Amino acid sequence: MNNIKDDARYIVERSIETVLPEKAVCDSLEGLHLPGKTFLLAIGKAAWRMAKAVREKLGRSITTGVVITKYGHVEGDIPDIDCMEAGHPLPDDNTIAATTKALEMIGTIKPDNILFLVSGGGSALFEKPVEGVSLEDLVAINNRLLRSGANIVEINTIRKRLSAVKGGRFAKMFAQTTIHSLVLSDVLGDRLDSIASGPAYPDSSTCEEALSIIDRYGLTLRPELREILKKETPHLLGNVQTRIIGSIGRACEAASIFARELGYEPMILTTTLDCEAREAGTFLAAIAREEMYDRPLKRPCAIILGGETVVHVKGTGLGGRNQELALSFAIASDGLDKVALASVGTDGTDGPTDAAGAIVDGDSAKEMIERGIDPYIYLLDNDSYHALETSGELLKTGPTGTNVNDLIVLLCQ
Ligand SMILES: Nc1ncnc2c1ncn2[C@@H]1O[C@H](COP(=O)(O)OP(=O)(O)O)[C@@H](O)[C@H]1O
């Protein structure tokens, strides 16, 4: 056991290493039979790493392929594979251009198999809007949805219906081809039809749900778009085989092992945290306070959570789910001794910022005040990034190459 914040950092960084995609992808290729021509399509924030691992393992068995990932996530060339970058969390012109290219290549090559490597972020990165929907429509709707407090299953229920490739429609487009999907899950409960909006998975959401989400979050749509939401997505697909190769549950189990190694008694509290980020922060501070009485665990202990909180962005500041959770924990745990919390996006980016998250303790709020800022005002303005930058508590890892949701570790010594 060392400095408590160093321990928190060690645990989250080592845990993320255990869910890097290379090994999981290679293990899952054992026994996979790919006769004839195979097209590799990789989408999402982990796409480049997943595709590189597959190409190295299978070599020329892959005829050709396409990677579509977020800007800054292509780490070099992959033989025979066209690697492209595009916008995230909002789609852009490059999203549409890269997707169109992938679809055209598949149409021309007519492969026997598509090896489909799916990771979170795929919704923004793999997109061809249905007729009647423009890129501007998609950007406007996504922008409002992402700031509405809707969860990812709800957001993707809308995205699927505006898209010609989401909600199983990609698999239906190439119904004569066998699609083998290997999926890195970043959706709570590993809902396969929600991860990257399930391009090759039977959709379980319905038009009624889509319309009720629009109403629930007070989003106004022009009548033509409302009509488009009423068209069903495929609920049955005969040409897909799907395997999950990594998830937040595995990262939490790894965190538990690393915490124990450092001398902390671990407890995985949940792998499906999905409440408002600032409420999760306050709640975890209440748990930290309870540790004065050695409850729920005897100190030293590590309370581990995985999931994806939500933020209703009403302010004008900069931040992300993990930074907002950490800032609210910092405020609510002010003055507590020997307590630290790390909250990080395993993909290395939290919200539209260059930070993965933050590591705070019971001195953080005092530190911010001493440096002339009121953390509460910053929280109110959704400006967690600048508050945590002031206290020097942002965690910056750069893109990690994986994406299995958010990991939160509360340490009490
Ligand atoms: N200023 C902000 N403060 C807190 N959260 C924010 C802010 N701006 C955007 N967000 C949140 O960031 C999320 C997108 O961040 P990102 O880390 O890219 O998500 P994901 O990992 O799910 O793709 C949005 O859902 C939004 O709620």
Ligand SMILES: O=C(O)[C@@H](CO)OP(=O)(O)O
């Ligand atoms: O692509 C998506 O739909 C989501 C979930 O898989 O990922 P992210 O939240 O990273 O954009």
